[in-house]
Amino acid sequence: MAQTSYLSAPLPRKHTIAVDVAGVIVGGDAPVVVQSMTNTDTADIDATVTQVAQLARAGSELVRITVDRDESAAAVPHIREKLAKRGIHVPLIGDFHYIGHKLLADHPACAEALDKYRINPGNVGFREKKDRQFAAIVETAIAHGKPVRIGVNWGSLDQALLTRLMDDNHAAGAPLSAREVTREAIVQSALRSAEQAEAIGLPRNRIILSAKVSQVQDLVAVYVELAKRSDHALHLGLTEAGMDTKGIVASSASMALLLQQGIGDTIRISLTPEPGGDRTREVKVAQELLQTMGFRSFVPIVAACPGCGRTTSTVFQELARDIQGHIRNEMPIWREKYPGVEELNVAVMGCIVNGPGESKHAHIGISLPGTGESPAAPVFVDGKKVATLRGPTIAEDFKKMVLDYIETRYGPKNDVGNAMREAG
Helix, strand or coil, X not given: CCCCCCCCCCCCXXXXXXXXXXXXXXXXXXCCEEEEECXXXXXXXXXXXXXXXXXHHHXXXXXXXXXXXXXXXXXXXXXXXXXXXXXXXXXXXXEECCCHHHHHHHCHHHHHHCCEEEECCCCCCCCCHHHHHHHHHHHHHHHHCCCEEEEEEHHHCCHHHHHHHHHHHHHCCCCCCHHHHHHHHHHHHHHHHHHHHHHHCCCHHHEEEEEECCCHHHHHHHHHHHXXXXXXXXXXXXXXXXXXXXXXXXXXXXXXXXXXXXXXXXXXXXXXXXXXXXXXXXXXXHHHHHHHCCCCCCCCEEEECCCCCCCCCCHHHHHHHHHHHHHHHHHHHHHHHCCCHHHCEEEEECCCCCHHHHHHHCCEEEECCCCCCCCEEEEEECXXXXXXXXXXXXXXXXXXXXXXXXXXXXXXXXXXXHHHHHHC
């Protein structure tokens, strides 16, 4: 069996239709967009506003909120208004299940305040009501000029479609496995729903498709097939990915394989947070995935060695943590103040083995003394050694040098910064 190599440069992006979501372009030639979702009760206006603001500040370019009942729908315009007063204009996506058609009809202010609707064709309605209720949401989107994401999920897959395909497969001479039939049902559900929406009158450039499953190989197979058979913009996400490292690894593995093949226009890392945990972590992981693969730059990269028997001191670990945390906290301000700073590379190394070399490759780097080494820390700027730090203030001295470098290279008085500002 031939093996596909993923070691070369990423393949060109699959051509998809560009969709404008309140000024954020998804698909076409636009960069891959980072999306997230709140886990607050949308009817709790203040809690939802706070979390949307946190997600937007972390870098989420689209935020989805649950609209599941009258109280949630009634809250949406107030959420939009309060966000605007804070100067936050991130597009809001309404996530509808079961009664979306009714909520949008009963709450026209909600329909207007949202920037995109998400429909799940597996639970938009059942039996004879399905097509009618699907059409009602699409017609509302048309009336308000809103794009729609048709989001299939194998946990709520259209059972009538799946049953029919299973029966057809059983009658075939060379039947497929149940898993293969399920994958085909997911793809067909998305494509048929998109055709139905277009037939009702929703323009093709207002449709985004997603087809979420919870297993890596299934996700890759479904999206590869969907990309072959459609030019719609595609939203990637591994549903029910799980908690902590399991969710991060599974999501990254599946989406990296797809992105490497040029598939995917917007992504979400669906992490299950710890109780009371930080919801913005999924945004950071999505950004790090795209940046690590070389598709986009969001924040300066801090390279740090993993540590070994030569690095029994924790100074380099603490310094790397402090610099990375400071960068994350300051990025909302730095994006405006220091154009291009997201391209910065900082190296914090723990000993002489790879320290000087890695530091020379970074814009600014430090090689801290390892166990048994002279208590001196050479600092390199743009490949050249510029200083040697010593004493108990090495960490603070280097942090100051990093901030000075940012000001010098990307600040308002710098020609590069001014040029990037004018180009933007």
